[in-house]
Amino acid sequence: MSTMAKQPVALIIGASRGLGLGLTERFLERDWRVIATEREDTTRADLRQLAARDPRLSVETLDMNSEESLAALHSHLAGKTLDLLMVNAGTAGSPDESFAQRLLAVMRTNVAGAMSAVRILSPNVRAGGVVAVMSSELASIAGNTQGGWEPYRSSKSALNQSLRSYIAENPLVPWSLTAVAPGWVRTELGGPDALLDVDTSTRGVTEMLMTRFNQKGIAFLNYQGKTLEW
Ligand SMILES: NC(=O)c1ccc[n+]([C@@H]2O[C@H](COP(=O)([O-])OP(=O)(O)OC[C@H]3O[C@@H](n4cnc5c(N)ncnc54)[C@H](OP(=O)(O)O)[C@@H]3O)[C@@H](O)[C@H]2O)c1
Structure with missing residues (x-):
């Protein structure tokens, strides 16, 4: 199992604001290189302003x-090895939508989008690395x-x-998976x-993720490293 590179690399999906931006800052504080994504039509400048100040950060759309967008990023990352893939992006939908519209909207992003990102981008993660996806304590049935x-x-x-199915069907993936x-x-x-606040949560999440290197299988963990019931 390979060990951590001198300057490890994280790919953080959905980093224009909120927890994704906070995680980007936390990994830069640890002297990682970070590839962080934002959507093409974003109105937020925070991530790009951070990248302008810090050469260890690169921004992708x-x-x-x-x-199509996932395939484009995957081909752009060809040959790049990641230590961590963090699929952070997610949505709660809009209260202006009907119940059914809102349910479909959150399923589209939080399940179909997130699982497509895992499927398409995780082959770039090195043996012993970490794939993590932002779930929620509210996920626990x-x-x-x-x-x-x-x-x-x-x-x-x-x-x-879906994460549990993925790992059950792909038990030989060489990285650990964390909800x-x-x-x-x-x-x-x-x-x-x-x-x-974002700082407290992302500090905890970052520390917890560091415990997931050189592990196998799936875990559902909170920002304090506590195992949650599925
Ligand atoms: N905040 C909480 O209390 C909490 C609790 C449990 C779990 N979570 C989870 O933590 C994650 C981050 O939440 P947050 O609180 O930071 O939310 P947020 O402030 O609303 O940020 C959401 C991020 O996801 C991005 N995003 C949304 N849909 C996307 C898509 N289709 N493709 C790429 N990026 C997309 C947004 O980009 P744009 O700027 O372009 O919209 C934004 O960067 C989510 O998965 C959320 O469900 C949050």
């Missing part, structure tokens, strides 16, 4: 709901005693189910009443 956030919760449960619960965090998705 990706809409993970487009297989065993932990659902209160309801709430039904479309979003259902999409993250479906994501976890990540970042806590309830003050981002546009989490809202202003959330318990954690």
Whole structure:
């Protein structure tokens, strides 16, 4: 099993804002090289401004709901080895949509988009490396005693189910897979009443991910490294 390169490389999907931007900053603080993605039509400048100041960061465009966009990024990364693939992008949909529209929208991004990203980009991850996907504590079926956030919760449960299927069907992949619960965090998705700031969550997630190198199989872990019930 290969060991960590001197300056390891992370690919972080969905880094224009919120947790993805925070994770990008955390890995740069650890002196990693980071390839971070934003959507082509983003109105956010934070990631590009960070890249202008830090040569260890490069920015790629990706809409993970487009297989064409995923294939373009994959071919752009040809020959590049990743230590970590972090599929962070996700959505809670819009409250202006009907229940059914919102359910389909979150399934499209949080399950179809995220799993396509895992399938298309994970071959670049080195042996002993880490593939991680942003799930949520709300994904836990065993932990659902209160309801709430039904479309979003259902999409993250479906994501976890897909991750488990993927690893069951591909037991020989040479990296570990992690479904990540970042806590309830003050981002546009989490809202202003959330318990954690981006810094606390992403520091915890980064430390937890470091424990997943040179491991095999799948785990569902929160930002404090605690195993959650599926
Ligand atoms: N905040 C929380 O409390 C919380 C709790 C549990 C889990 N999570 C999960 O953590 C992840 C990040 O959430 P966040 O709170 O940082 O949300 P956020 O502030 O709304 O950011 C979401 C990010 O995902 C990107 N994105 C959305 N759809 C995409 C697509 N199809 N292709 C590529 N990028 C896409 C967005 O890009 P644009 O800027 O272009 O829209 C943005 O960078 C999500 O998976 C979320 O479900 C968050």
